[in-house]
Amino acid sequence: MKQSALCTDAQIDSELATLEGWRIEGGRLQKQFRFNTYLDGIRFVDRVALLAEEMNHHPDLHVTWRKVEFAVSTHSAGGITALDFELARKVQALL
Amino acid sequence: MKQSALCTDAQIDSELATLEGWRIEGGRLQKQFRFNTYLDGIRFVDRVALLAEEMNHHPDLHVTWRKVEFAVSTHSAGGITALDFELARKVQALL
Numbered sequence: 619m620k621q622s623a624l625c626t627d628a629q630i631d632s633e634l635a636t637l638e639g640w641r642i643e644g645g646r647l648q649k650q651f652r653f654n655t656y657l658d659g660i661r662f663v664d665r666v667a668l669l670a671e672e673m674n675h676h677p678d679l680h681v682t683w684r685k686v687e688f689a690v691s692t693h694s695a696g697g698i699t700a701l702d703f704e705l706a707r708k709v710q711a712l713l
Numbered sequence: 714m715k716q717s718a719l720c721t722d723a724q725i726d727s728e729l730a731t732l733e734g735w736r737i738e739g740g741r742l743q744k745q746f747r748f749n750t751y752l753d754g755i756r757f758v759d760r761v762a763l764l765a766e767e768m769n770h771h772p773d774l775h776v777t778w779r780k781v782e783f784a785v786s787t788h789s790a791g792g793i794t795a796l797d798f799e800l801a802r803k804v805q806a807l808l
Contacts, residue, residue, distance in 0.1 A: 656765070660758065660762040663755065663776065664755060667752065670751070676751055676777065678776070679775075679776040680773065680774075680776075681758065681773070682773050682774075683771040
C-alpha cells in the first residue's frame with residue numbers, strides 16, 4: 619500500500635494482528651511501554667526520537683514514571699497510514 | 714515552608730510571580746516549552762529526567778514535535794508543594 623494513503627479497516631486489522639500490544643485509540647496507533655527504571659524509559663524515548671527524526675514522522679510520547687505512552691497518526695493524511703505501522707514496527711524492534 | 718506540606722494559595726501566587734510562563738492547571742504546576750528542532754526538545758527531556766531522578770520527583774512530560782509540556786504535582790501530598798517549585802526552578806535554569 620502507498621505510505622501516504624489512509625489504511626482501510628481491513629489493513630489496520632491485519633497490521634495490528636502482527637503487532638503485540640498495539641491498538642487504535644482516538645484515531646491514533648498507540649502502545650503503552652513499561653520499564654524497570656525511570657531512566658530506562660528515558661533511554662527508550664531517546665531511541666524512538668532518533669527513529670522518528672530519521673523517518674520525519676514524530677509520535678506523541680507521554681512520559682511518566684517508568685512508563686511511556688506512544689501515539690502516532692499521519693497528520694497529512696488525516697489518519698492511520700502505512701508509515702505509522704512502519705514506525706511502530708521499528709519501535710517494537712528496539713525492545 | 715516544609716517540602717512535604719501543601720502550598721497555600723498565597724504561597725503559590727508568590728512562587729508563580731517569580732517563574733516566567735508557569736501556571737497551575739488541573740492541580741499541577743505546568744509549562745509548555747518550545748524548541749527550534751525536535752531533537753533539542755528531546756535533549757531537554759534528557760536533562761529534565763536527570764534532575765527528576767536526582768530529586769526523586771518525576772514530572773509528566775508530553776513530548777510532541779518541537780514542543781514539551783511539563784506538568785508536576787506531589788502525589789504523596791495530593792497537590793502542589795515546595796518540591797514542585799524547586800523542580801520548576803531547576804528546569805527553568807536548564808534553558
